[in-house]
Amino acid sequence: MKPNQQQVLQGLLKRLEKQGKILRTKGNRYIEAEEADLVPGVIQVTRGGRGFVMPDEGGGAEISVPESKMDTAMHGDRVLVRLDFKPGQQDRSGSVVRILERRRTQVVGTLQRTKQFLHVTPDDPRLPGVIYVPEPRDVGRKAIVGDKVVVEITQWGSGKVAPEGEVIEVLGPPDEEGVDMLSVLRNYDLPLHFPKNVLNEAHAIAKSRPDNQPSAQECAGRVDCRPHNVVTIDPDDAKDFDDAICMQREGEQWRLWVHIADVSHYVKPGSALDVEASKRGNSTYLVDRVIPMLPEALSNELCSLKPNVDRLTKCVEFVMSKHGQVVSAKFYSAVIRSKRRFTYKEAFAVLQAPPNNETEQMLHDAHEMAQKIRHLRFKNGSLDLDFPENKIRLDENGKVLRIEKIENDVSHQLIEEFMLLANEAVAGRLMGLNRNSVYRVHESPKEKRLNDFREEVLSHRVPCGDLTHRPEVQKLLARLQTLPIGPALKIGFLRSLMRARYAMEPLGHYGLAKPKYTHFTSPIRRYADLVVHRSLFDKAELQAGDARQIASHISATEKNSADAERDSKEVKLYAYLKAQLVSRKPHSYEALVTEVRNFGFFVDVPDLGLSGVVPLSAIPDDFFIFDPVTRLLTGRHTRRVIRLGDNVVVQIYKVDSARKQVDFKLVVNPQEEGRSRKPEKKGREERRERDRREIKSAPPRKPGHGHKRAQQNKKRKR
Template identity: 40%
Template sequence: MNTSLKDRLIRHMEDGHYEPQSKSELARSLNVDSRQKQDFRALVDQLEEEGRLVRLQKGRYALKREPRNLVHGMIRILRSGKILFIPKKEDPAAAAMGWDLEAIPELELKPNHLGTALDGDRVAVRVERKASKARRNDRRDRFARPDTGMKARVEEVTERARSRWLGVFRAGKNKLGRVLGDGIGSPEYIELVEKPAMEVLPGQLVSVEPVSRGEEKKAPRGKIVEVLGYPDDPHVDMESVIRKYDLPVEFPAAVLRELENLPKDPSSGELARREDWTDRTVITIDPASAKDFDDAISIKATPQGWTLAVHIADVSHFVKPGSALDEEALRRGNSTYLPDRVLPMLPPRLSDDLCSLRPDVVRLTKVCEMKFDKKGKLLGSRFADAYIRSKARLTYQEAFTMMKGHDKGEIPSMVREAWKLASILRRNRYAKGALDLDFPEVRAVMDKDGRVTDIITEEYDESHQLIEECMLAANGAVALTLKNKNRPTIYRVHEEPDSAKLFEFGQLCKLYGHPVHDISQRQYLNELMKSIKGSPDEQLLKLALLKSLMRARYDTEPLGHYGLATPNYCHFTSPIRRYADLVVHRSLDPLLANPPKGAKGPGSVSRLEEDAEHISETERTSASAEKDANRMKLFEWLEGQCFADHPEVHEALITEARHFGVMLEIPRLQIKGLIKPDQLPGGRWVYEAFANRWKNDHGSVLCAGLRVPVIPVKVDRDQQWADFTIASRGERGKPEKTAASGKRENRSTGHKRRPRQARKGDAAETRRKGH
């Protein structure tokens, strides 16, 4: 390489007035002799290969900028169109530029600063301080989130979230056609580069393999590799969700081979090492539809109070670190629950059989035995490997009947005794400041083809609360022990909410007439939530609070749990469906009364940090997929209601009156909609802009804050929007259908829910079964 020519080239490009040039332009600027031009071109190619130069549009070159101010993180594109950059925790580049990630946990990006990145992609973003600019002191800015003072631009996509794109095939002017994506996980417009090998018709949903991702302002290009069918075909909607989020379905061959080598029954030597609980009354309480039973309880009254034993399926006995089973479980991170199927973290041989605490079958467990006084104070806890033979498999309905009845017998008496303790623990939690965010949730009832036949409201009664409190107690006891013993593990953390978001929530509550003090202090927030309870606005405002809270995540530091008002919390009670719980079991092994031979724990802290970040992300991906899938089924049902003889009537809250109609929310369904002027019944209506209301010639008024009964008249399933009309008197008063079952996912605690399942593990966190 000609060193002097290289030095001249670098100096030329480092000049502050340099504008990117092509090879020919560079050669002319440097007066390169014609005999050296071939060597010069080779020099430029070599410097590009080494990463010193970067080729820009139209073959022009520039020095590759140093990675100063490049912060690594992830892109999130919301359905509203907002684009967020979420930085990697404790990124040194962010710290170097003085970016307080706790105060500003995310940055909003402009669409033209996104590059080729899509939702979920990991990126390197250049962050710079904005020039200071005085904000307008007008009414529109009063409640706006403070300006972060920073702007960001995606410089590089370091890891793609999805290997395939999803969209609808449309015939085009050329013979190949095009594919239209959602603009979130897939580009809005995809050019096809070749004719697909299979038949594809306009309007069908297809999977596309990217060829180019839209660099240099060109349209993204790809080729169709799979045809899913028409969006309305049975199960196509759920298949589209699976592909949209790249959710794993089949287990690798190596995992299946390991399953074949697992013994059906535990060895005599393994049983001899463990505590024998087969002669004690241990029971499970689960939904009627559950197939796996991963937790069980046993309780007895003592002169001091109670002794509660929580038994959890010992998944760590079967899934060893470094095995194919372990690697696949970590890759998945958690089970994903769609309305018509479950994508389990562990194969059914484990989740539904060997690790399922079935009645009258010997099963291996880890037991957390806790002693409480009569006021519900934890006096002490111990942990051991054990084996049980469950005496009964109760459904929630059966347990509820026993709690409210007077049946004699050991099991009904134990259920009532357990509720005595659980009710005290529950009361104590709320007294300490835990947030009460319980509210009903709707779920879809489907036929064998996956079509929605009905929507019902799920209930959450004392039988669910009983199990929840037992699981919360065990999770807290394990976390406290691991923290005090300084054992490396993964905690469940939920940090304090952003003050600006809490302020906005408080302003919303004021609009609904609730007294609001400084709700950044927990006592005032709890007072506000008490004032909301039982009001017509309760569900709407609880949902608003959920959106104001931080999302719970996993961390190697015990940072506390805001929603539960506890400094110590981890996930211990569901290792069948969450990898975090499996890690906690391994962390606990050396502290057991009878530790397994060679118990070492889960590994290094640095490895746990990587695992905690990974499973936090898989959880977010599953939550997004589940939310998408559930909303698909909800709008499918709403569309059917438009043509029903007796459509279900919903109570809606008017949020705004505009010239194009009345905007509303239906809290029960958690959706928004519109009543267009031509759907307003009862005479001639006129929009009064000065009062932001609609008024008819009979004196009736529709404005923000009013509640009206509505039925759907038109549904856009793609855009997930519905038009409504006010229900006539004959249609009003139809009772909502209910079912005893689970709850919604709660952002404050982070559990995900399974339809027809109930919560265990965190307050307002739901447990999901049915693998």
């Protein structure tokens, strides 16, 4: 390079170093990271403090990082990890040597004071224990000890010392209305509003279509599906309708149309809307609100497939055999006019009764086809991993009103099977065209995890084959459906699986048993689907580097949203359970024992959608003994046995919002307790009577005998 290009060289080296491809060493020298066994990636931290790094390069196995080797890494950071090599080691492990990019510098926590220092304890247990701060200044409202605050980390040089920071916002007392959800929003860096330029762009698009419908020019050149009997099926509180379906019989075959909102027509690459959507990555569904990926002028209006208005779509048109097999598929841009919007409850009601009109008949036909597709999917190796979901309904004050259980019934399955079919077809088409895109991938679990889980299953005397063979996994899951212990073991199997993510490489989907799979059907709420639409229909091809970067980013935003959604539910549930403790009228809940330990047992409470622990100290009137071999807890007095898979009744015992932990106590049935204690009481009385008879019949003691006995007792005590 020429002497005047020194700044260009320095800038390039800094970029490569930030990407983790090179490392600066002593003497202002550089080495390639790969040569030094250094791997860049994003670290995910568990609540127990252990880290797992997913390498930037697709296809690499995750790297575990013990808590002692985390240095100053926090959940979501991009880090550089040095691999450890140990003889006979199967799993990859390493230690963090450098922070490449902070996922967050602002943390939400509780302001607290010791005799000498003021500090903030983070709400997220995956973050450092405390952050030392000076007295808050110029933050709008006075900070009081116990308030929720936002602190910005200013200095953290070593994992051996606590970080330092500065309070930049006071949210208020934790029990003040609205502070709980504001804490979640700030903690996960979720925006409450769109930037002005993004709103202006969305409003300009809406204003150019006064009747809130696409113009005749926009509809020209598209396949006109407006005469078709198109319908949507969504949750009752949904406002953004991504997908619609239509099906017609053609002799011995069926023609199926899967229509997806054409967001790419309005959101162009590089536009303000696109930049913001890319940054958000997806919509986030908190318990009391939605943080949308796109402004409502698009997400709830112009893009939403509402009934009785024209809407632009991307369509996958299938020809299906009467047995549910795909004969052919084609892809094109279309225009539709939905005939009716069904909620899941309405669709379920239609399917439970004879059809009254053409639309309801189509719904019945679509249901039959969906069930045939579903049967073939499981026959081809798909795994049944569904659990019922809970929907929390809040009152006008933001408190828990009721908790509804949402079952995956046939109305949900109808839409689910058609969407899976479209996702698979689009992935196959993209692979056939050899175009860069992003794919939805779910990698096979590690053999060690499967073997460990198999040993756990066998320890409970449940037959289990080699779980590295998919048919054996299906057999086990089917067997677990029939056993009382089944749900608990099924939860254990889910823990052994890898997390689904996005990648540039089409690595397939283990859970669905699909070698070709992507996300195509929800572009209003997922940026991945918008990228896939462009890859399939636009002439400009996505560059490989951009596709890899997008996949990594949206995997992170998806995880961030999932954590925020979980926390938003938990803060409302914690307040709900605390109110039960204050009222001294706790509700009783049926629970499933999912793990047994020497200090208590873990339970899953389906009606709350929460897991927690029942400590042995919370079990009244008994002392339990733990057998580490059989992993059973046995009551010394009642002889009650607690094992994995047991159904028990629990009440709330303690709520620790800071550590995000809930303790339950076991509800003992007084009648059962009384029955179990009678034999014990009777036995004691019999022993006492026998001892009295022995004393009466015993020969007279010799002189000095009592003194000798006393001396022996003294020796024993010593």
